[in-house]
Amino acid sequence: MAAGSDRSEQDAEEARNTAAIEELRRAVRALSQTAADAFGSVPWFPSLPAQTRSWARLVVGRELMMMAADIATPQPPRLRSIFSGAPLEVTGQISLDQILELIRLTVDVVLNGIDDVMDDTSASLVRGALERYGREVAFAAAAVYAKVAENRGRAGAQRQMLLLDALVDGGEEQIAERASGLFPLGVPVRVIGLLPRPDAGEHVLHEVNRTAERHRVTVCAAQRGRYVLAILPDAAAGALADLASPSRWNTEAAGSGGPLVTHHAVVTSGVVGSLSAAGPATAAVLSSLRAVPAWQGSPGLLHVDDLLPERTLCGDQQAADQLVAECHGPLASAGRGLVETVDALLAHDGSPDAAARSIPVHVNTLRYRLDRVIALTGKDPRRGRDAFALRMAFTLARTGGHAFQ
Incomplete structure (x- = not known):
């Protein structure tokens, strides 16, 4: 007899729960509109782009539908599906903190509004479930945003790699296409x-x-x-x-x-x-x-x-051409005296006196020519690295290892 009574009470409890859930589902449309209207009171919400505001309001309706379904058949909140159709630019315009604020506001609106759309018995049955749902959905939101950020970072890294590939192997049109939204062109x-x-x-x-x-x-x-x-x-x-x-x-x-x-x-x-x-x-x-x-x-x-010298030795023809154009071309155009002066200085370890005697010219004449060499090329044959560049440029010019033949 007692067992039958317990069974009857359990059946009655389940029936009340079912009725409450059905009532909540019927009330979703009215509660969705109320929650969406409440978003206007959030200071930062009106400044969002129109597309983002529309998406957020659409999410409210979907979220409340899932909220009712999750309460009816307990399971982890299905917040991931909310983000599945959202454009990347939308999820990038609302931060995790802002999403959580909207979720809390939605739950608060529902908690405050269920008394208006449900009877007291049904409202009391779903109130605890709604509060629990608000906590669970916040954790789910954090997980979703972490995944969104991870995917966005991976996609961003891939786009940067593709842009650099275009800089190495592509043309200007392809570079511009891959840079769109990633790096300013102008x-x-x-x-x-x-x-x-x-x-x-x-x-x-x-x-x-x-x-x-x-x-x-x-x-x-x-x-x-x-x-x-x-x-x-x-x-x-x-x-x-x-x-x-x-x-x-x-x-x-x-x-x-x-x-x-x-x-x-x-x-x-x-x-x-x-x-x-x-x-x-x-x-x-x-x-x-x-x-x-x-x-x-x-x-x-x-x-x-x-x-330029090391690049030339590694087989860079552009570097070889540039080295000759900058270090030999101006001297050859200026007359034989400057080329002769560099040759003499390179042959005598940068000593002006020894170089002047070998040409032969007065040492002051050689120094004057040296000043012109430095002015035209930016290189001083008395300095080790500059002498290296000049020697290589002269060798390339005389052996035809460049484009300026």
């Missing part, structure tokens, strides 16, 4: 490159991005083979100086594995008028990264033109 830029130690590529890439964030500049950076390439606005001088600091990549920062960047070198191109025209600069940076191990003891920041 600003002067520099291409920079680093040579990480073999196990440190991801770490170096992360540090490049962190540096850009710290200086609040837009950067496009990715690994390409063993190198890390990055595009920076020319105006980002502070970020470039930070990246070029030798202490930036020291042993301490890398733990026991040694410096993160070999040779402490950061290679930079010259300024390019726009990203779409940065293909040749990118090729020059890659060539310089291949060549930089040949310059032992190089300074921390290298311009691609600093490495």
Whole structure:
């Protein structure tokens, strides 16, 4: 008899629960509109783009429908489905904190509104479930946003890699297409490159991005083979100086594995008028990264033109042509005397007196010619590295190893 009574009470309880859930489902439309109207009281909501506001209001209706379903058949909140149809730009315009604020507001509106659309018995039955749901859905929102952020980061990294691929192998049209929404086309830029130690590529890439964030500049950076390439606005001088600091990549920062960047070198191109025209600069940076191990003891920041001799030795024809054009062409055009002067200085280890006697000319005449050599080429044959560049340029010019024949 007692068992039958218990069974009857249990059946009655289940019936009341079912009736309450059905009543909640019928009330969803009215509660959805009430919650959507309440969003207007949130200070930041009216400033969102119209598309984002519409999406948020649509979410309210869907969320309340799932809320009723989840209460009827207990299961983890299905918040993930809310985000499945949302454009990426929408989820990027509402932060996790803002989403949680809207969720809490929705739950509060429902808790306050159920008395108006349900009888007292039904309202009391679903109130506890709604409060529990509000807590669970907040945790689910955090998980969803973490996944969205992870996917967005992965997609962003892939887009940056594709843009750098276009800079190396593509044309201006392809570069512009891949840069859309990722990097501004209309600003002067520099291409920079680093040579990480073999196990440190991801770490170096992360540090490049962190540096850009710290200086609040837009950067496009990715690994390409063993190198890390990055595009920076020319105006980002502070970020470039930070990246070029030798202490930036020291042993301490890398733990026991040694410096993160070999040779402490950061290679930079010259300024390019726009990203779409940065293909040749990118090729020059890659060539310089291949060549930089040949310059032992190089300074921390290298311009691609600093490495013309090493790039030439690595088979870069453009570098060979540029080296001849800058170091031999102006002297040959100015007359035989300047070429003769450089030859003499190179043959006598940069000694003006010995070089003057070998030509022969007065030493003051030779010094005058030397000043003209420096003015025309920026190179002084008495200095070791400049002498190296001049000797290679003269050799290329005389053997036909360049385009200026």
